[in-house]
Amino acid sequence: MAHRLKAKLGKQASQPVCGVLYSPIMPNPREPSHIQPGLVGVEFPGVNVDRGGNVTIDTEEDAWLPTRDNPSLENIREIPRLAAFLVKLNLRPTFLTTYRVAATPWAAEIIVQQQTNTSEVQAHLHPWNTPPLREPSVPRNSMLNDLDEGLQRAKLETLTELLTEVIGRPPHAFRAGRYGCDCKTVAALLATGYRIDTSVTPFIDWSGTDDGPDHRNAPLGPYWLDGSGPPSVPQETGPLLELPLSVGYSRRPFSRWSRAHRVLDSVAGRRLHLPGLARRIALVQKIVLNPELEDVSSMLCLSERLIEDGVSYLHLTWHSSSFLAGLNPFGATPDAVAMLYQRIEGYVNGLRDRVAIEPLTLSQFGARIDRARHDERFGGSRSVSSLGRSEYP
Ligand SMILES: [Zn+2]
Numbered sequence: 001m002a003h004r005l006k007a008k009l010g011k012q013a014s015q016p017v018c019g020v021l022y023s024p025i026m027p028n029p030r031e032p033s034h035i036q037p038g039l040v041g042v043e044f045p046g047v048n049v050d051r052g053g054n055v056t057i058d059t060e061e062d063a064w065l066p067t068r069d070n071p072s073l074e075n076i077r078e079i080p081r082l083a084a085f086l087v088k089l090n091l092r093p094t095f096l097t098t099y100r101v102a103a104t105p106w107a108a109e110i111i112v113q114q115q116t117n118t119s120e121v122q123a124h125l126h127p128w129n130t131p132p133l134r135e136p137s138v139p140r141n142s143m144l145n146d147l148d149e150g151l152q153r154a155k156l157e158t159l160t161e162l163l164t165e166v167i168g169r170p171p172h173a174f175r176a177g178r179y180g181c182d183c184k185t186v187a188a189l190l191a192t193g194y195r196i197d198t199s200v201t202p203f204i205d206w207s208g209t210d211d212g213p214d215h216r217n218a219p220l221g222p223y224w225l226d227g228s229g230p231p232s233v234p235q236e237t238g239p240l241l242e243l244p245l246s247v248g249y250s251r252r253p254f255s256r257w258s259r260a261h262r263v264l265d266s267v268a269g270r271r272l273h274l275p276g277l278a279r280r281i282a283l284v285q286k287i288v289l290n291p292e293l294e295d296v297s298s299m300l301c302l303s304e305r306l307i308e309d310g311v312s313y314l315h316l317t318w319h320s321s322s323f324l325a326g327l328n329p330f331g332a333t334p335d336a337v338a339m340l341y342q343r344i345e346g347y348v349n350g351l352r353d354r355v356a357i358e359p360l361t362l363s364q365f366g367a368r369i370d371r372a373r374h375d376e377r378f379g380g381s382r383s384v385s386s387l388g389r390s391e392y393p
Pocket residue numbers: 001002058060124126176177178
């Protein structure tokens with residue numbers, strides 16, 4: 001769940017400032033990137049990884065706030081409508097599914113139907129209601145990274161076993177609820193057979209929210225993890241593929257605006273007011289590729305900036321509970337839900353007018369990168385473009 005995500009973004013402007021929004025995507029030679037080390041996605045030298053587009057949906061309970069009290073699941077009844085809509089748009093969604101959804105027979109039946117050639121079911125862990133529940137039910141324990149290694153692993157095993165039973169194969173992609181992942185989570189994922197994590201939110205620091213992780217310096221594109229350090233820091237030889245959310249700014253270079261936001265958000269910055277900096281920052285918007293938070297123009301603007309920066313994929317995400325009116329702030333009314341559908345369609349059509357992005361499920365995208373990495377290491381000559389779309393075994 002992305003509680004307080006909107007607040008975390010610290011949006012300074014209601015509209016993006018994006019002068020080339022309706023121009024072809026072209027690098028701006030007057031605005032070199034100067035991205036600091038660690039801020040850009042890991043490159044795969046010599047490998048032509050095609051641009052891929054991921055759509056991930058946190059498929060979860062109705063309750064927007066963490067609770068152990070028998071949460072209802074009525075929003076899951078909206079999944080078939082949403083899935084049909086996504087198929088019509090030729091997207092390939094990944095439904096990251098929680099324990100409570102998978103443990104409820106009628107909801108699990110709906111979820112299983114999303115396991116097709118063009119969509120898939122993977123894992124989403126809400127630690128507050130995934131057994132074992134031996135930790136106190138307090139806000140800090142809703143962040144998986146705040147739990148000890150044994151408990152993280154035990155909850156992950158419970159979720160994994162149930163999803164395996166429900167969908168007929170082990171899940172191999174994962175997202176932590178509230179994006180609360182740490183090196184212990186990565187170790188638990190590797191020990192449980194996972195190949196992909198998608199819990200990292202570049203440019204966002206959750207440490208002020210129930211001691212969540214700080215992802216501010218995370219790469220913007222795919223990279224590898226081995227559990228030896230924070231998930232926001234690439235570990236080149238690691239076996240776990242991290243596919244972070246798409247986050248950035250309406251102007252480049254991202255590093256400059258990230259630093260400026262940090263200064264203004266700091267205690268010293270607030271005390272000094274820094275009016276000049278505030279004025280400049282007001283022209284720059286932090287954007288998450290998420291229709292719950294952003295309009296079509298903002299999402300297209302971010303996509304252009306990321307592609308200009310050489311990021312090889314775009315990652316669109318939202319929560320299932322936003323698609324039943326009245327459950328959370330993003331889908332508060334039927335009109336708000338209708339607007340979410342419109343934003344997704346508007347964004348996808350707008351993006352297709354600008355650039356070729358191939359929609360892929362998480363495992364399809366992961367398989368491509370995995371194979372490309374293998375070929376790179378062992379000197380294979382197979383073109384990544386020619387690879388099949390097989391999922392991980
Ligand atoms: Zn969630």
